[in-house]
Amino acid sequence: MNISEFAKIAGVSKSAVSRYFNDGYLSEEKRKQIEDAIQKTGYSPSISAQNIRTRVTKLVGVILPKLSSESCARVTEGISQVLTEDGYELLLVNTANNYHKEIEYLDLFRKNRVDGVIFIASIFTKQHRTILNKMRIPVVIVGQSYQGFNCVCHDDRGAAYALTKRMIARGGKIPGYIGVTLEDKAAGEERYQGFLTALAEAGLSLDKRFSAISEFTTESGYRQAKRILSDKTHPDFVFCATDTIAAGVMLYCRENKIRIPQDVMISAIGDSKLGKITAIPITSAHLHYKTSGIEAARMLLSAIHNHDSVPRILQLDYEIIERASTMLEEAKI
Amino acid sequence: MNISEFAKIAGVSKSAVSRYFNDGYLSEEKRKQIEDAIQKTGYSPSISAQNIRTRVTKLVGVILPKLSSESCARVTEGISQVLTEDGYELLLVNTANNYHKEIEYLDLFRKNRVDGVIFIASIFTKQHRTILNKMRIPVVIVGQSYQGFNCVCHDDRGAAYALTKRMIARGGKIPGYIGVTLEDKAAGEERYQGFLTALAEAGLSLDKRFSAISEFTTESGYRQAKRILSDKTHPDFVFCATDTIAAGVMLYCRENKIRIPQDVMISAIGDSKLGKITAIPITSAHLHYKTSGIEAARMLLSAIHNHDSVPRILQLDYEIIERASTMLEEAKI
DNA sequence: CTGAAAGCGCTAACAG
DNA sequence: CTGTTAGCGCTTTCAG
Numbered sequence: 001m002n003i004s005e006f007a008k009i010a011g012v013s014k015s016a017v018s019r020y021f022n023d024g025y026l027s028e029e030k031r032k033q034i035e036d037a038i039q040k041t042g043y044s045p046s047i048s049a050q051n052i053r054t055r056v057t058k059l060v061g062v063i064l065p066k067l068s069s070e071s072c073a074r075v076t077e078g079i080s081q082v083l084t085e086d087g088y089e090l091l092l093v094n095t096a097n098n099y100h101k102e103i104e105y106l107d108l109f110r111k112n113r114v115d116g117v118i119f120i121a122s123i124f125t126k127q128h129r130t131i132l133n134k135m136r137i138p139v140v141i142v143g144q145s146y147q148g149f150n151c152v153c154h155d156d157r158g159a160a161y162a163l164t165k166r167m168i169a170r171g172g173k174i175p176g177y178i179g180v181t182l183e184d185k186a187a188g189e190e191r192y193q194g195f196l197t198a199l200a201e202a203g204l205s206l207d208k209r210f211s212a213i214s215e216f217t218t219e220s221g222y223r224q225a226k227r228i229l230s231d232k233t234h235p236d237f238v239f240c241a242t243d244t245i246a247a248g249v250m251l252y253c254r255e256n257k258i259r260i261p262q263d264v265m266i267s268a269i270g271d272s273k274l275g276k277i278t279a280i281p282i283t284s285a286h287l288h289y290k291t292s293g294i295e296a297a298r299m300l301l302s303a304i305h306n307h308d309s310v311p312r313i314l315q316l317d318y319e320i321i322e323r324a325s326t327m328l329e330e331a332k333i
Numbered sequence: 334m335n336i337s338e339f340a341k342i343a344g345v346s347k348s349a350v351s352r353y354f355n356d357g358y359l360s361e362e363k364r365k366q367i368e369d370a371i372q373k374t375g376y377s378p379s380i381s382a383q384n385i386r387t388r389v390t391k392l393v394g395v396i397l398p399k400l401s402s403e404s405c406a407r408v409t410e411g412i413s414q415v416l417t418e419d420g421y422e423l424l425l426v427n428t429a430n431n432y433h434k435e436i437e438y439l440d441l442f443r444k445n446r447v448d449g450v451i452f453i454a455s456i457f458t459k460q461h462r463t464i465l466n467k468m469r470i471p472v473v474i475v476g477q478s479y480q481g482f483n484c485v486c487h488d489d490r491g492a493a494y495a496l497t498k499r500m501i502a503r504g505g506k507i508p509g510y511i512g513v514t515l516e517d518k519a520a521g522e523e524r525y526q527g528f529l530t531a532l533a534e535a536g537l538s539l540d541k542r543f544s545a546i547s548e549f550t551t552e553s554g555y556r557q558a559k560r561i562l563s564d565k566t567h568p569d570f571v572f573c574a575t576d577t578i579a580a581g582v583m584l585y586c587r588e589n590k591i592r593i594p595q596d597v598m599i600s601a602i603g604d605s606k607l608g609k610i611t612a613i614p615i616t617s618a619h620l621h622y623k624t625s626g627i628e629a630a631r632m633l634l635s636a637i638h639n640h641d642s643v644p645r646i647l648q649l650d651y652e653i654i655e656r657a658s659t660m661l662e663e664a665k666i
Numbered sequence: 667c668t669g670a671a672a673g674c675g676c677t678a679a680c681a682g
Numbered sequence: 683c684t685g686t687t688a689g690c691g692c693t694t695t696c697a698g
Binding site: 335336337347348350351352355378382383385386387 | 690691692693694
Binding site: 345346347348349352358359360363382384385386387388 | 667668669670673674675676
């Protein structure tokens with residue numbers, strides 16, 4: 001059923017039908033006729049045909065590294081909530097941590113089909129920058145902060161700093177670190193710097209044997225814990241870049257009768273469901289992932305509507321949630 | 334840049350360009366010219382314009398109740414994997430457990446825009462059935478089994494039965510049950526029936542005081558655990574419909590010094606990350622969520638390509654993974 | 667193998 | 683307020 005056929009059934013012209021679905025510049029009478037005809041036929045205009053005329057798809061592309069990661073899912077939930085309210089739908093692509101795919105999809109979205117893109121980034125290469133600069137549609141980057149682009153990010157450095165400081169205040173003397181690749185500017189580099197700054201302020205230094213790089217999984221966290229905790233002399237506090245990693249560390253400690261927090265304190269970033277239900281709940285920094293999705297969607301919408309808007313970076317605050325994994329010297333804080 | 338303009342630059346006709354991107358019925362010479370012009374201009378055809386002519390969108394709609402649920406995310410990951418390989422993209426809508434929205438989106442997809450729909454279902458009403466029957470595009474339902482529709486589902490009943498039986502074999506005498514709404518045929522009704530069947534076979538009966546309905550959250554699991562475990566005489570084994578609920582039960586037990594598995598055994602369905610890192614790891618049934626996403630996507634693709642295909646129901650097997658939460662009488666099994 | 671021409675279903679001037 | 687008309691960018695006959 002197309003508009004001409006439908007117009008005939010409704011007894012009005014094509015334009016009247018088009019107006020009904022758009023401006024609404026229409027007499028009550030025709031409006032009624034059209035409504036009745038819709039009841040009968042179930043007609044609704046073809047979105048593709050509308051797209052081609054109006055150049056608006058009401059579609060937003062979302063590129064993310066891993067759907068089954070809790071943080072990504074939370075961000076996406078926020079995005080979805082805002083976009084849906086505004087009549088947008090989201091076109092989701094999952095790159096499975098393959099950043100060549102990110103470039104490929106960015107390119108695909110550049111060509112067509114979507115009105116804007118939200119990019120949940122991890123690693124950011126020159127290629128990313130190049131292609132992002134070529135985009136003609138608005139893009140918002142979530143989770144990383146890159147000058148010259150619209151970004152919604154977290155205070156990764158601040159959160160890592162605060163968490164580390166807390167453990168030092170609780171009496172931590174020998175630091176340990178399990179992070180992620182420094183190629184990830186936010187979760188790798190920034191958190192590492194925050195950690196180091198807190199150490200420096202306290203006059204502590206990081207023994208290389210007690211520093212490790214993990215994947216974003218519990219299994220990998222477990223393996224790295226083994227590396228830095230198996231010696232008799234081991235760190236008495238460990239900062240983990242993510243809750244998922246920390247969960248692996250907890251597992252290793254339990255198996256090896258390393259007491260938490262007495263033998264080693266642990267804290268991490270993310271405040272995931274995981275961290276609340278481990279044997280010893282994990283002290284964590286809550287990063288407001290869902291809020292970042294909401295804000296990113298709003299930022300994108302405003303960029304779509306104000307074509308000229310200037311790139312801006314929005315940094316969200318964090319919240320420290322102290323749990324048993326660092327509650328060593330109750331009195332001291 | 335449109336096809337006419339581009340054709341001029343390439344020095345060929347519109348049709349030649351169209352052929353280049355489609356059948357490829359073209360001389361090497363023109364092919365080269367077009368390739369060069371693409372290098373120069375970055376031209377690529379408008380997807381919307383193609384849609385309107387070919388009636389193919391290369392888009393699949395995915396409707397799910399909650400993105401941040403681990404099982405949904407896993408299913409979606411499987412879907413995404415298969416669809417992407419075939420050049421499809423997915424249009425994701427998150428209904429936030431609001432089933433009126435499900436109907437609304439089903440209706441939206443019915444009109445246009447997508448070539449097929451995958452529906453991760455929870456509750457299934459008459460309205461669902463009505464609208465599903467009206468769909469002109471193929472639909473695959475995931476997680477529930479409804480005669481007359483394409484479904485990929487799990488053996489919820491079998492998994493619940495096996496888990497319960499295992500706990501009885503381990504010496505369980507007083508059963509407890511924490512499930513979800515029976516409106517959810519798969520996770521509610523089927524799992525409940527499986528549980529009851531195992532009880533019946535063992536000549537056990539369920540005391541109503543020890544039966545509870547929970548939401549799909551850890552917090553709610555905790556609250557229901559309180560209801561059925563706070564008496565001096567309480568169940569010595571509890572079946573939970575989901576790992577998330579079981580995690581709440583574990584939390585309650587830890588706080589109240591109820592030992593697992595000595596005082597109460599716990600098992601659940603889902604084999605989520607959560608269940609592996611609780612203080613006492615949870616015995617669980619692995620339901621192959623990602624596989625169900627993969628199979629659903631394949632089923633949809635085949636329905637899209639064979640317009641006449643007959644509805645089919647695919648039931649995936651489960652796998653019992655026994656962990657410490659039910660390891661009561663080591664010798665007995 | 668190739669180009670001209672006729673639409674796909676819709677919107678947006680334009681003239682009433 | 684309304685209908686007519688000319689495209690939007692593409693694919694697909696149809697003659698060559």
